[in-house]
Amino acid sequence: MTTTVESTKNHLMIGGMDTVKLAEQFGTPLIAYDTQDIVRQVKAFQQTFANHRIDGIVSYASKAFCVKGIYQLLAPLGVHADVVSAGEMATAFAAGFPASRLSFHGNNKSVDELTMALDHHLGTIIVDNFVELHLLQRLLQERDETIAIQIRVTPGVSAHTHQYIQTGQVDSKFGFDIGSGQADQALTEALADDHLEVRGVHAHIGSQIFESTGFVMAAEKLIELLTHWHEAFGYSAQVLNIGGGFGIKYVEGDDPQSPEDQLDTVLTTIEARLGNHHLEMPEIWIEPGRSLVGPAGINLYRVGANKRVPGLLPYVAVDGGMGDNIRPALYQAAYEPVLANHVEDSSKETIHIVGKYCESGDILVNEATLPVTKTGDVIALLATGAYGYSMASNYNRNPRPAVIFIDHKHASVVVRRETNRDILALDEDFKKSAAEAR
Ligand SMILES: Cc1ncc(COP(=O)(O)O)c(C=O)c1O
Known part of the structure; x- marks a missing residue:
């Protein structure tokens, strides 16, 4: 079992390490493997x-x-x-x-x-x-x-x-x-x-x-x-x-x-x-x-905005989405979400966990029942290690996340987070043809 729950802090752990601390140390969205x-x-x-x-x-x-x-x-x-x-x-x-x-x-x-x-x-x-x-x-x-x-x-x-x-x-x-x-x-x-x-x-x-x-x-x-x-x-x-x-x-x-x-x-x-x-x-x-x-990997996201309309399930948005995991949008793949900084709680609500990409279909988990979330919380999706990062894109020119390996309780970056500089690395300036410029 890759993930466990630390009982005093009620935090999700991967490979014996606290996912909340990993999210703080390496930033989010983050892909972590045991x-x-x-x-x-x-x-x-x-x-x-x-x-x-x-x-x-x-x-x-x-x-x-x-x-x-x-x-x-x-x-x-x-x-x-x-x-x-x-x-x-x-x-x-x-x-x-x-x-x-x-x-x-x-x-x-x-x-x-x-x-x-x-x-x-x-x-x-x-x-x-x-x-x-x-x-x-x-x-x-x-x-x-x-x-x-x-x-x-x-x-x-x-x-x-x-x-x-x-x-x-x-x-x-x-x-x-x-x-x-x-x-x-x-x-x-x-x-x-x-x-x-x-x-x-x-x-x-x-x-x-x-x-x-x-x-x-x-x-x-x-x-x-x-x-x-x-x-x-x-x-x-x-x-x-x-x-x-x-x-x-x-x-x-x-x-x-x-x-x-x-x-x-x-x-x-x-x-x-x-x-x-x-x-x-x-x-x-x-x-x-x-x-x-697959089972060895998890994705960690930070909760940002939410949208609550009376009578409808709330939309809770995280700082990643279809760019780091296209599978839910591509073929309705389902994942188990966990509120990593507060795994167990008696009060729960059912929400849609959505990404930040400009597509209505950018829904990571439909109808997830989790402890009530607030901005700044960390949500983990479990068993994301296969066909997630390998299918990742820069849609909306979002950088792809960092990937870390947890090896015997030691975390190291195996792919650094992309920067805007990386995103621009292949672009060339467009110069009008000489004929048109005349
Ligand atoms: C030829 C071949 N071998 C192995 C695999 C790996 O399959 P899986 O990741 O389901 O084990 C694939 C996946 O498409 C494949 O096409």
């Missing part, structure tokens, strides 16, 4: 692999939260990471994360991005489509180099989750289709090319998945495919990558099976099915993003 919560979840995944005596790779999906600090936290744990852009790659390199432990994902990798990946000898390219496959082949031929790849397929399984974060169904922009023979074609072409070491197969079926059924179905499909590849092409995969998507608890009522329990069930299925098909156990890879960093 590093040990991230470490605990990594170890829980690794232990699950160990319990099954399976060589397992935990490959952190960087998109959930990509700053140098997270790579520096994860690297000593033996974790891999996947990146989806030159920017994520550059961040990992700047953090000193080993390139050999990086995988490059994406449905539209550019020439420059693939070249960057090859220049740095990335561990794996997860090939998504024929255009990319052919481009990669051309680049490798020109350089006379080899690289390890995994072939991403769409297993035709859709996890029970919000439609915008479903990626495993057949009608998806990601991966080679299995039923129409595209996956077979990709394998055939890749195997025929000496510049490609085809390590295995990859699928990702969605996100915020609460129980293992979808993973089990996907794993079964992948094993069917590997059996077919073995029989038809004599190909033995060294890697079976089942992607990420393990769900987390955001609000009361969310009751996900723990990520490690979901993994445990999938591994049991994989063991049984491979045995049935007389296939050797490959390395099993998972790509958790949300489940590693």
